[in-house]
Amino acid sequence: DTAVSQTPKYLVTQMGNDKSIKCEQNLGHDTMYWYKQDSKKFLKIMFSYNNKELIINETVPNRFSPKSPDKAHLNLHINSLELGDSAVYFCASSQEGRATDTQYFGPGTRLTVL
Amino acid sequence: GQNIDQPTEMTATEGAIVQINCTYQTSGFNGLFWYQQHAGEAPTFLSYNVLDGLEEKGRFSSFLSRSKGYSYLLLKELQMKDSASYLCAVRDSNYQLIWGAGTKLIIKP
Numbered sequence: 001d002t003a004v005s006q007t008p009k010y011l012v013t014q015m016g017n018d019k020s021i022k023c024e025q026n027l028g029h030d031t032m033y034w035y036k037q038d039s040k041k042f043l044k045i046m047f048s049y050n051n052k053e054l055i056i057n058e059t060v061p062n063r064f065s066p067k068s069p070d071k072a073h074l075n076l077h078i079n080s081l082e083l084g085d086s087a088v089y090f091c092a093s094s095q096e097g098r099a100t101d102t103q104y105f106g107p108g109t110r111l112t113v114l
Numbered sequence: 115g116q117n118i119d120q121p122t123e124m125t126a127t128e129g130a131i132v133q134i135n136c137t138y139q140t141s142g143f144n145g146l147f148w149y150q151q152h153a154g155e156a157p158t159f160l161s162y163n164v165l166d167g168l169e170e171k172g173r174f175s176s177f178l179s180r181s182k183g184y185s186y187l188l189l190k191e192l193q194m195k196d197s198a199s200y201l202c203a204v205r206d207s208n209y210q211l212i213w214g215a216g217t218k219l220i221i222k223p
């Protein structure tokens with residue numbers, strides 16, 4: 001069974017469009033994350049969210065917004081897409097409070113903005 | 115600022131041993147992680163160090179020196195499937211993970 005899943009796996013769209021990427025985890029974890037991995041392979045945290053707190057990386061444009069309908073889901077909405085948004089977006093989850101706090105990653109969504 | 119440094123790329127031979135270094139400067143320290151990422155796939159957890167010393171897990175070992183801001187990942191008996199990027203990440207005082215850019219490891223027969 002897939003622990004962290006994302007849809008879609010590939011997303012090709014035009015500049016200016018609005019799109020969403022969905023993420024679900026069945027691990028019972030408290031905390032979920034969105035990362036952006038650009039062409040240089042840097043993993044940059046965008047958001048971390050649990051039922052208590054949303055932490056936003058201040059460098060993330062407000063065109064990006066996380067939406068969490070419940071503890072197992074954290075979707076990413078992107079408005080007015082730009083060319084520079086092209087990247088691979090990873091969702092991850094972890095169990096807050098455990099010493100190792102290992103993050104489990106979804107398979108990634110490759111976003112291409114034309 | 116916060117910074118994680120790793121070599122960009124390394125090459126090693128099948129069956130050999132390779133050491134991937136990571137140095138860090140972060141606001142506080144609450145553990146260091148190593149992840150493996152195959153091309154086109156998600157990162158997967160390899161190891162975790164929070165105290166100084168060596169943690170061994172099969173063919174992979176990870177070492178930490180907090181006073182030096184230094185860690186390494188040691189891979190023994192290299193196999194072709196070990197060709198991947200290896201990401202070093204440090205959890206800072208806010209419990210946020212700061213990621214290095216990763217080291218691409220190429221294994222040659």
